Amino acid sequence: MGKTKMYMDTVVDIQVVTEQPQHLVEASIDRAFAAFRKVEDACSRFSQDSELMIACRRIAAPVPVSSYLFEPLRFALEIAEWTNGVFDPTVGKTMEECGFNRHYLSGEVIESFADASVTYRDIVMDEHNRTLYLKKPMVIDLGAVAKGFAIDLASRELQRFERFVVNAGGDLYAGGSDERRNVWKIGIQHPERAEQNIHIVEITNEAICTSGSYERKSSVTDGVHHIIHPRTKRSPNDWVSCTVIAPFAMMADAFSTAAFLLGEEGSKALIEQAELKGILISSQLQIMKIGEV
Structure with a gap:
């Protein structure tokens, strides 16, 4: 059984092969797609009312955020530290300036203000209170982690089934084996x-x-x-x-x-x-x- 929907500017295809009842499969697939919607609502820099963009407009103040934003941003900062800033989620303003600033559904163009000297070190995260603190104006881009995070959350909803794939534009998680059990x-x-x-x-x-x-x-x-x-x-x-x-x-x-x-x-x-x-x-x-x- 499979379904396809559009999220995060890509086609998301979910396929499940199982002998379990169809109503259980459909409910799990619906919850898997809901994970994509929640992550997109939280992490998109293309919507002014996303949780991410609202937080980016709050400078020098702790902002409580949901786990749908906190977890991928925390991981992005770990990779930034690991690569000494070659991977840096504060690259969002540069992305805007290069033309990657139009919402794939609405066509809305985002133009934001950011400090030219900003780096990932200007982001402070408080794990205990699950807050985000920005030292300078910036645009955070989570394009390198958010889709993967959504795939993981969706896959978690399908773990009960013998065989499944969550495919988001070629980035995917494959559980178990294919329909031939390979x-x-x-x-x-x-x-x-x-x-x-x-x-x-x-x-x-x-x-x-x-x-x-x-x-x-x-x-x-x-x-x-x-x-x-x-x-x-x-x-x-x-x-x-x-x-x-x-x-x-x-x-x-x-x-x-x-x-x-x-x-x-x-x-x-x-x-x-x-x-x-x-x-x-x-x-x-x-x-x-x-x-x-």
Whole structure:
């Protein structure tokens, strides 16, 4: 049984293969989709009334936030610390300036104010009180963690079933086995031929996420795509595609973006240090495999 809906500017497809009653499957799928809606409502920087954008307008004051915002932001800050700020969720204003500021449904254009010197270190999170404190004006971008977080929450709703996949635009979690009771075979899109796969991986009870330079390009700045280095304000191009396989989608999502940003020298070390698996594709379409993939 499967259903498809649109969230986070992408098609979300949920498939469940089980012998359990249909009404249980439908209820669980509905709760899985509800997780995407809640995360989008909390984390979108494209809606002025999202929890994230409301918090971004409160400077130098603790703002209570829900777990749907607190958890992905906390994880983003951990990755920022790990990469010494190469991965930085305060890159939102730069994203706006490069043309990534239009809501995919309403067409509304977001233009915000941010301090030019802002970094992830200007965000203070209080875990006990679950509050967010911003030292300077900023726009937080959670595009590298929020979708993975939503996939994880949705997958949690489907754990009772033998076989399922939550696929959000190619980033996915595959539970159990496929309809033939084999491990899931997942294709990685060819960077230059969208209808073809450049590599196939096998996974079970794992997530796989890909960051690629071919996905979204700036309409404002030549040579810039949606993965932007926070310091240079340019897009790295050592890789055209970085895929990471991890136990959870938020981890795979964040590490695929971080690997892309770190380029040829730092990406392999990052994935190995995290004990994850990766498939990195160079601009010459050469494939580097990390771990047993």
